[in-house]
Amino acid sequence: MTVKEQEEVVKPTNFIHQQIDKDLEEGKNEGRVHTRFPPEPNGYLHIGHAKSICLNFGTAEKYNGLYNLRFDDTNPSKEETEYVDSIKEDVRWLGFDWGDREYFASDYFGKLYEFALKLIREGKAYVDDQPAEVISEQKGTPTRPGTESPFRNRTAEENLELFLAMKNGDFKDGEKVLRAKIDMASPNMHMRDPIIYRIMHTPHHRTGTEWCIYPMYDFAHGQSDYWEGITHSICTLEFEVHRPLYDWFVEQLKDTDYRPRQIEFARLNLSYTVMSKRKLLELVKDNHVNGWDDPRMPTISGLRRRGYTPDSIRNFAERIGVTKTDGMIDVALLEHSVREDLNKSAQRVMGVLNPLKVVITNYPEGQSEELEAVNNPEDESMGKRMVPFSRELYIERDDFMENPPRKFFRLGVGREVRLRYAYFVTCNEVVKDENGEIIELRCTYDPASKGGKSPDGRKVKGTLHWVSAPHAVKSEVRLYDRLFSDENPQAHKDVDFKEFMNPDSLQSLTDCYIEPFVKTANALDHFQFERLGYFNVDPDTNGDTIVFNRTVSLKDSWSKAKKK
């Protein structure tokens, strides 16, 4: 291993690990590191969550600690079991195993209720009878302090009685709330007597109709962390202003030196996409895409269906780093991560997307043969396979030009190229239909060049992929482009992000021919179609047609050169 390689192996550190190092040095929490990933089951996980999962769980792994999966299910009106299941599947697929440490905030509804009772008894919480608008009005603004509720100084007895009535269902939704009594003049809006319990006569996906009062996020999160023994509660930047409140509740709760600590990092922004559950839900609900797992979606399930691998996503998460700087990651980095992974592992195969028929005029009619091809030049252990060759072939339309420009290495009339793993062929004639459209090429092959070798040492500039027409498997191939044409579609104040949707984000080719090797492929299997890109088998595949998704194209220096 070279010096350079050794440097690269060193896992990058970040400010969170540095803070944990410090906590450990100071002997906090008996040297334990315990993290959690706390999704709300109200949507599917996306690549931004993947960053958070890798950070939270990866951190615990790094420090030989533990990590929990905890569903933040305190709002029954938005949460569903479908989402719980998809989240578990996605986290598992990414390669993390949380063992039996699977929790729900709803597991703590009882303890949370008891804790609220304690706050009331200590005069630190009160029932407010005012409607939402009035409470909101009294909150003030960031630059103006709030005013106190007329119900703020009820006696503990009265509050206890009212809260019990709330719990017993004596009131309608919104009629009363329980508030923490902190400081209406605090410069931090979240400290101005935040609402901690609201009335919702809505069945919960786990507790059913047991409760009609539900705790707010702020009243559940830190406490859940505390009860689970979380040491480092890593979340995104928008919760930074909640931290004093998080600490305030933990302070009321703690009875030892242990205390969980919230640390915030910048969420992931990816160019040419949107990354909020609300917006992704909108795309799904309004049928702008075909579901949460549409291969154009930045969801984990979409990326999986598109052909991304867990490794590629984890490497990506590692590469982008962790900071508090709000930035925008170039999708090119994500694409680089899959190419890097798939280049090492993907089975090579030849497939023609836009077929052009080629007849080898000096190859006997009715004859065919099998030629040996390498399965993966990056991994010899993947072995070889046989590819059928015959008189009638398909090549890529792009690989032939009647009037080739300079530096075009492919086929033209009178030119010789190599058909990969097969023979050298020379094009002699172009056949056109009545519209002048090229419909066939007539070529001759050199039998001495079998395997693609030139016995006389003569060179050809181009090597083309091809497929034997009678043997090929006709398939559908779906090509994807970015979902949005704007780098940051949600950043425009006066324009809805959907205005920037790319109308050509999905192109479906139904006249594609792939070598017979793919016949036995299973859903989600990865391939490299030589010279084209990485593709995987879409679950839409049925007995009749194999459907492929293009995960990402190969790097293409020819298309760049062409533009000049």
Place this chain on the structure above:
RNA sequence: UGACCCAUGGUGUAAUUGGCAACACGUCUGAUUUUGGUUCAGAAGAGUCCAGGUUCGAGCCCUGGUGGGUCAACCA
């Protein structure tokens, strides 16, 4: 007329905690190549938002600006 946070090549991160800015992606050369892929060799590109200060020495510390983000849901 607030609180909290952020600011390093095009992009994302790093800099042994004060010692003259490194890595990755991207871009551009060239070599190799039965994938115009991979690999390899190399190049361009920032003097660290600005202004002061402390110091022999500042991207790191201090002060003041500027720019950006977050917070006023009975959402999380």
